[in-house]
Amino acid sequence: MKNALAVLVALVLVAAGTGWVLSAPTRMSAVDSALLSEGSPDRGEFVFWAGGCASCHAAKGAEGDDLLKLGGGLRLETPFGVFVAPNISSSASDGIGAWTLTDFADAMTHGTSPDGRNYYPAFPYTSYARMSAEDLGDLFAFMKSLPAVAGKAAAHELGFPFNIRRALGLWKRLFLKPAAVIAAPSGDGEVDPELWQRGRYLVEGPGHCGECHTARNLAGGLILTDWLGGAPAPTGEGRIPNITPGASEFGSWSASDIAYYLESGFTPDYDSVGGEMVHVQENMARLPAQDRDAIAAYLKAIQPVVPAAD
Structure with missing residues (x-):
């Protein structure tokens, strides 16, 4: 009995020590x-x-x-x-x-x-x-x-x-995975590779679009297989939209529609940006036009996500 208790205590100490080491800030x-x-x-x-x-x-x-x-x-x-x-x-x-x-x-x-x-x-x-x-x-x-x-x-x-x-x-x-989320297109000539790469960098990196537009698991990690496919709003009120080509409305927008929306705040139907997206759009309007074009090119070329709620 004493030996079993000693082994249990040792295992607990090893697990605690391992957890302490693995949880250290990097x-x-x-x-x-x-x-x-x-x-x-x-x-x-x-x-x-x-x-x-x-x-x-x-x-x-x-x-x-x-x-x-x-x-x-x-x-x-x-x-x-x-x-x-x-x-x-x-x-x-x-x-x-x-x-x-x-x-x-x-x-x-x-x-x-x-x-x-x-x-x-x-x-x-x-x-x-x-x-x-x-x-x-x-x-x-x-x-x-x-x-x-x-x-x-x-x-x-x-x-x-x-x-x-x-x-x-x-x-x-x-x-925390610094690798790119979406692989580059196959190079069929429909997408400018340099423009698309710039768009990927802006969306997946500093623009951090996935932080809001991608669903999370119970631990709060992004579900990368549903990248940009929409998610419940963090506040619990409403839903942040799907911005992939699989979205029922956004998917019909052209690249120029997306770029214009980021510049002006107006949709192809002349509706205006609302909610938290107002701040994002105002920030994007300050970028060079080519960066907005790059974001649009990226969003039009990624894998469509069609969640049940969309």
Whole structure:
């Protein structure tokens, strides 16, 4: 009996130790870190709008220059609890002003804070992990040029077990996958490969479109086989639409329809953008026209998803 108890205790200790090791926050490798260099704020501004940073980190209802004041505070209500967007302004005490470029890149691509904590994936690092070293350097340069905003945002409101940050390390091992989601088209000549690749990068990376438009499993990980096929709204009210060629309405849009929608906010039927998509469309309108064309080319060439609810 004593021997069996000793074996059980040993197994528990081994399992606990293994879980502790596997849940540890990760950082960029020395090889990846060596690719980083502080870049151009001018180029970084385009990355900023593509990434939708102001949509979560500026004050609710902010317009004009106030969109560049990233004091956080937005409350994101989800089935897991309430996440509060942090201050990511250039404030050294309350924002990210004291961060290094490597700190920034670790947060963006590994979901790891400078002090070694796992970030919650309400911060869409699972998509930002696909960003290039050049874009990370450019974005950081732009972020440093923005106003410092005083004051820390409120803490997240999470119950057990979601308030255990360490456990997110195990979640990241399952769902943080920086590889491209969709394979490139076969090259039949119908799609410009370079334009499509740019669209894939923008949609799957900084644009993080899949974070809202793709359904999640019970653990909160994206179901990649239903990529961009629509999903319940995180707030529990309504549904975020299917934006693949298999969608009943969106699937009939041409590439030029999609590009025009991203620029103007008007659908082919002259309806206007609404809901949370308003912020996304306004951000996309700030990008070069070729980037909107690239997004449209990508969306028209991906695998159709026809969920039962569509």
